[in-house]
Amino acid sequence: MFDFFNSLDISLFRFFNGSLCNSVFDFLMPIITDLNKQRLVLVFVALILLWMLIRGSRRTRIAVILLMVTIVFSDQLSSSVIKYWFERPRPCHVLHNVHLLVSCGSGHSFPSSHAVNNFAGALILAFFFPRNKWWFFGFASIVAFSRVYVGAHYPSDIAGGAVIGLFCAGCVLLLFIALEKLWYRIRYHKVEEKSSS
Numbered sequence: 001m002f003d004f005f006n007s008l009d010i011s012l013f014r015f016f017n018g019s020l021c022n023s024v025f026d027f028l029m030p031i032i033t034d035l036n037k038q039r040l041v042l043v044f045v046a047l048i049l050l051w052m053l054i055r056g057s058r059r060t061r062i063a064v065i066l067l068m069v070t071i072v073f074s075d076q077l078s079s080s081v082i083k084y085w086f087e088r089p090r091p092c093h094v095l096h097n098v099h100l101l102v103s104c105g106s107g108h109s110f111p112s113s114h115a116v117n118n119f120a121g122a123l124i125l126a127f128f129f130p131r132n133k134w135w136f137f138g139f140a141s142i143v144a145f146s147r148v149y150v151g152a153h154y155p156s157d158i159a160g161g162a163v164i165g166l167f168c169a170g171c172v173l174l175l176f177i178a179l180e181k182l183w184y185r186i187r188y189h190k191v192e193e194k195s196s197s
Helices: 002-019 023-033 039-055 058-086 113-128 130-149 155-196
Strands: none
Touching: 002 130, 002 155, 023 130, 039 058, 058 113, 058 155, 113 130, 113 155, 130 155
16 A cells, blocks of 8 residues: 555656656746745844734734744744654655756655645634635745745645645634634623722
């Protein structure tokens, strides 16, 4: 059974990394996959988050704080724990004729931290800004696809990363909802005490 899924994974990798190759994707996908390494992009994102923290509504500020907490949580779980449980080599380390468009990297393959973090962030943002959920998940999907296209990950690394990211964000959101309910109960109880005295 494992051999079947492994061969399917490799076949899908060959399709996305080889059969779909074209000059437009060869130009775009390395840019998309390395957005987190572009200083200008990082500064831009940091400024937007800072502006949202200062000028945003209470709900927006909570969304930004939870987004940062979730990304730290999901990234550490993925990069420092799960990758070392599986120790799966990247396809660019073990397969021949990989259409490699970025540095292969020395880290392990499963899960894709790009997929983990982007899907975790997408769920947090979709929870607070549901009208834009398709944009958030669309962006996460494109980044995840880019990791296979550039030759850095297998499709299962992306699928597993997406599930782990959604799980991390779900845990953070459940904790937030529970704490928010507790806060409102305490606050309501205090208001009742004041009105009765």
